[in-house]
Amino acid sequence: MKTWVTPGGVHPPENKHQSLTLPIGSLPLPEKLLITLSQHIGTPAKPCVELGSSVLKGQKIAEAAGPVSVPMHAPTSGTISAIEHRPIAHSSGMLAPCIEITSDGRDQWQAHQGIEDYKNASASTLLQAIAEAGIAGMGGAGFPSAVKLNPGSERPIHTLIVNATECEPYITADDSAIRERAAEIIEGIGILSQILGHPDNILIGIEDNKPEAIAALEPHTQDSGVSVVSFPTKYPSGGEKQLIYILTGQEIPSGGLPADIGMVCVNIGTTYAIKRAIVEGEPLISRVTTMTGEACGINRNYETLIGTMVSHMLEHSQFNQDRCSRLVMGGPMMGFSLTSAEVPIVKTTNCILAPSYDEIPDDEPAQPCIRCGLCAEACPVSLLPQQLFWYSQAEDHERLEAHNLFDCIECGACSYVCPSNIPLVQYYRHSKGEIQKARVEKVKSDHARQRFEFHQQRMEQAERDKEAKRAARREAAEKAKTAKSGSEDKSGAGSAADIIAAAQARAAARKVSPEQQQAKFERSIAGAEMRLQMAEEKLAEADDSQTDEQKNILVAAAEAARQKLEQARGRLAEHLKERNGEQVD
Amino acid sequence: MIETIAQYPILAALIALVGLGILFGALLGFAAEKFKVEGDPIVEQIDELLPQTQCGQCGFPGCRPYAESIAKGDAINKCPPGGQATINAIANLLDVPAPELDAEHGEEADVKTVAYIREDECIGCTKCIQACPVDAILGAAKLMHTVIADECTGCDLCVEPCPVDCIDMLPVEETIKEWHWPAPPTTADLIASDLRPQL
Amino acid sequence: MQEFAVILVSSILINNFVLVQFLGLCPFMGVSTKLESAIGMSAATTFVLTLTAMASYVVDVLVLMPMGLIYLRTIAFILVIAAVVQFTKMFIEKSSPLLYRVLGVFLPLITTNCAVLGVALQNASKDLNFMQSSLYGFGAGAGFSLVLIFFSAMRERLAVADIPAPFEGAAIAMITAGLMSLAFMGFSGLV
Numbered sequence: 001m002k003t004w005v006t007p008g009g010v011h012p013p014e015n016k017h018q019s020l021t022l023p024i025g026s027l028p029l030p031e032k033l034l035i036t037l038s039q040h041i042g043t044p045a046k047p048c049v050e051l052g053s054s055v056l057k058g059q060k061i062a063e064a065a066g067p068v069s070v071p072m073h074a075p076t077s078g079t080i081s082a083i084e085h086r087p088i089a090h091s092s093g094m095l096a097p098c099i100e101i102t103s104d105g106r107d108q109w110q111a112h113q114g115i116e117d118y119k120n121a122s123a124s125t126l127l128q129a130i131a132e133a134g135i136a137g138m139g140g141a142g143f144p145s146a147v148k149l150n151p152g153s154e155r156p157i158h159t160l161i162v163n164a165t166e167c168e169p170y171i172t173a174d175d176s177a178i179r180e181r182a183a184e185i186i187e188g189i190g191i192l193s194q195i196l197g198h199p200d201n202i203l204i205g206i207e208d209n210k211p212e213a214i215a216a217l218e219p220h221t222q223d224s225g226v227s228v229v230s231f232p233t234k235y236p237s238g239g240e241k242q243l244i245y246i247l248t249g250q251e252i253p254s255g256g257l258p259a260d261i262g263m264v265c266v267n268i269g270t271t272y273a274i275k276r277a278i279v280e281g282e283p284l285i286s287r288v289t290t291m292t293g294e295a296c297g298i299n300r301n302y303e304t305l306i307g308t309m310v311s312h313m314l315e316h317s318q319f320n321q322d323r324c325s326r327l328v329m330g331g332p333m334m335g336f337s338l339t340s341a342e343v344p345i346v347k348t349t350n351c352i353l354a355p356s357y358d359e360i361p362d363d364e365p366a367q368p369c370i371r372c373g374l375c376a377e378a379c380p381v382s383l384l385p386q387q388l389f390w391y392s393q394a395e396d397h398e399r400l401e402a403h404n405l406f407d408c409i410e411c412g413a414c415s416y417v418c419p420s421n422i423p424l425v426q427y428y429r430h431s432k433g434e435i436q437k438a439r440v441e442k443v444k445s446d447h448a449r450q451r452f453e454f455h456q457q458r459m460e461q462a463e464r465d466k467e468a469k470r471a472a473r474r475e476a477a478e479k480a481k482t483a484k485s486g487s488e489d490k491s492g493a494g495s496a497a498d499i500i501a502a503a504q505a506r507a508a509a510r511k512v513s514p515e516q517q518q519a520k521f522e523r524s525i526a527g528a529e530m531r532l533q534m535a536e537e538k539l540a541e542a543d544d545s546q547t548d549e550q551k552n553i554l555v556a557a558a559e560a561a562r563q564k565l566e567q568a569r570g571r572l573a574e575h576l577k578e579r580n581g582e583q584v585d
Numbered sequence: 586m587i588e589t590i591a592q593y594p595i596l597a598a599l600i601a602l603v604g605l606g607i608l609f610g611a612l613l614g615f616a617a618e619k620f621k622v623e624g625d626p627i628v629e630q631i632d633e634l635l636p637q638t639q640c641g642q643c644g645f646p647g648c649r650p651y652a653e654s655i656a657k658g659d660a661i662n663k664c665p666p667g668g669q670a671t672i673n674a675i676a677n678l679l680d681v682p683a684p685e686l687d688a689e690h691g692e693e694a695d696v697k698t699v700a701y702i703r704e705d706e707c708i709g710c711t712k713c714i715q716a717c718p719v720d721a722i723l724g725a726a727k728l729m730h731t732v733i734a735d736e737c738t739g740c741d742l743c744v745e746p747c748p749v750d751c752i753d754m755l756p757v758e759e760t761i762k763e764w765h766w767p768a769p770p771t772t773a774d775l776i777a778s779d780l781r782p783q784l
Numbered sequence: 785m786q787e788f789a790v791i792l793v794s795s796i797l798i799n800n801f802v803l804v805q806f807l808g809l810c811p812f813m814g815v816s817t818k819l820e821s822a823i824g825m826s827a828a829t830t831f832v833l834t835l836t837a838m839a840s841y842v843v844d845v846l847v848l849m850p851m852g853l854i855y856l857r858t859i860a861f862i863l864v865i866a867a868v869v870q871f872t873k874m875f876i877e878k879s880s881p882l883l884y885r886v887l888g889v890f891l892p893l894i895t896t897n898c899a900v901l902g903v904a905l906q907n908a909s910k911d912l913n914f915m916q917s918s919l920y921g922f923g924a925g926a927g928f929s930l931v932l933i934f935f936s937a938m939r940e941r942l943a944v945a946d947i948p949a950p951f952e953g954a955a956i957a958m959i960t961a962g963l964m965s966l967a968f969m970g971f972s973g974l975v
Binding site for chain 2: 882885
């Protein structure tokens, strides 16, 4: 089949053979499993179990929260030992909400079964099952699969692409999964095709450095309408945009999705998980993870339970800490360093890399850019990394967006070739973050401006209303005066007396009862007491760091509060004397 | 006629220049009417860049008056809530150099704050409600007052008027969702062993 | 036809007003920090130059020469230039307030741009006809624009580059302008 060639790209040493000597293994059951509530793009899941409750393997422990979210399930049977913030594998080093399960060793599944007649089930039933099984993209992005597979009727899908590229060095998770589970994978592809309404083309994109995997797939694809398309190995061919271009020659518009051009791209590992969910009814609770690097004695792929601590994996792989230059979650190009091994595996973890100093030496410090242009040659998206770097240093957001900063896929090819060892991708990530922050700020400030303008309008309206009322009252008073003075003078005087009498009557009616007055005085005493207490507390708190002047001010304030209290007490005493006096009289 | 005038050179010069002056003056007058400009749209553009906290730290009663002042030539470094980023943006817009934030008007806060009313102490006087420029405080006379945290811009204007001093400015916690990559270190401060993460 | 080509090439490249004749250096240095403002300035100056060349030809031929007031050329041309610049200022203020704000004081300063007066006086002294004068004015503007845009693009790059402290700002800009001027000297003898 015809394939296209993406621009740029690099050819780092593959280093995949080390972890392919053994079949997929399994680790001993860990004592504790830590399930992060946000292992996917979208809203974090919400826990639906209580602390201390027991759960079975495959039981739902967190609900999807919102339309773009997936649920979490218990990877093994045991008890919920914690629901709190814990360190996770994230470059920020911050904590995130997690659920910890202490396993009971029995690894007991809850009762589960797949959809019986799934070949005749409707797309919505299948999508529902996929959503319930908590499946998110396992190629690295973690986008909820049920949402991706449901692009809507306005975007009909004519091509389904299954991503078996695995272009990053060291990672062999998909390769070994294909070798051992080809038949099930093809079944999974059949399910995907069913959901998408049987697209015209179904392609499995795979690099030519995986001949065994290709050989494993081909017998099962004979009559199924699925084509296995292999193409020359190059990093980064496994990116969604790159793979679609290689297989079909079409480009996704900037800022768009594959569904916009009628295509859907799914990772091959996700395809397997979808098959297990539909046919066997198993939620996503484990995945194939490559454990590799010279600092580990054993390099192989493991079927790892989600939530397994990296330290557990290292323990069972003959990890040699002294040899290890750094721990990486992911591959050497797009992975990130871990500062601690006490972090859990998530649904998107395809590799744990423990390289020696020979494999990944310490970074050399960055030197000035010599404008050689090698980065522009290597960029697979045909951007200008050199210009992006300069503008990122100058924090020129306008120019960065003009040079399509947000189309950068952060593959690291430019940093890889840079002769000055400049960490280019970190600059782009930083600038992307700054621009995002600025956009959020702008939205907030526009909103605040609107509220302020409305506030001002409201104030002006209130003023106008007050003015209008005042004017109306004045007019009414004027009219009453002229009406009264229009009649005879005598009645004028009489009416003056009337007005005075009416006013006196009103004043008498407003006079509060003695009880109410007493209560009023008591309230003011209480208020004065409270203010005095606060002033005294402030004075007591004032330590030596305060200047004398500030202390004097506090002392004066306390004195003033005391005096006010005295006055309030005095007023109450007087009022009581008066009342008693009245009663006596 | 021109020949006759040419015999009196000074007269000729006078007539020529005055004539030209009147002609061009008339043309310009006509053009001035045709190309009249109302208002000053640059004020809008400056106002868009200001953070709209209406806090008054710049010395003006709100962001729009400050924008108008900048349009007239005022210094652009008086806004602490906007910080250096806003100064740079305004400098970019007006093509002037970007100075440092003027410390006289305040320091740029490291963390954003929002107001919080300690409800046990609130006496329901509505002074803070009247002070808030974006109506972010919910309440009425003799009823409980509370700050709507999402609307609060952290401008600080409500703290002063409160007679029982029950309003605190609490920092907003940054969660993992708001975290962004920091800038890579410049080479001058970096030694190779600093890069090795400690396991 | 060939004559017009010669005039254009001569005014744009060989006798470039900024880099070879060293006229109009003020806006060249002052408005070249940003590419957008440079483009705006070049458009404004080209407009002024062309209009001025035409208007000053008309004034020269219809008023000054018949009345024997050739000695008043400088004053009369300044009058014409001032009027044209004022007109341009009003036009820009109306159509692009941002550009107006960005150009700032440099817009009225086009009046004192020696390149504009230079074009007018050179046209008059060389006795060119109307077509030739206008073309010469337009060519002068095009040459000015070319150089200004090149220079501002370079200054933008210089702004984010790591320049030794004594050279930052105007110093490195002057050095760059000098190098550009050397380059343009290479055009001499082309025609």
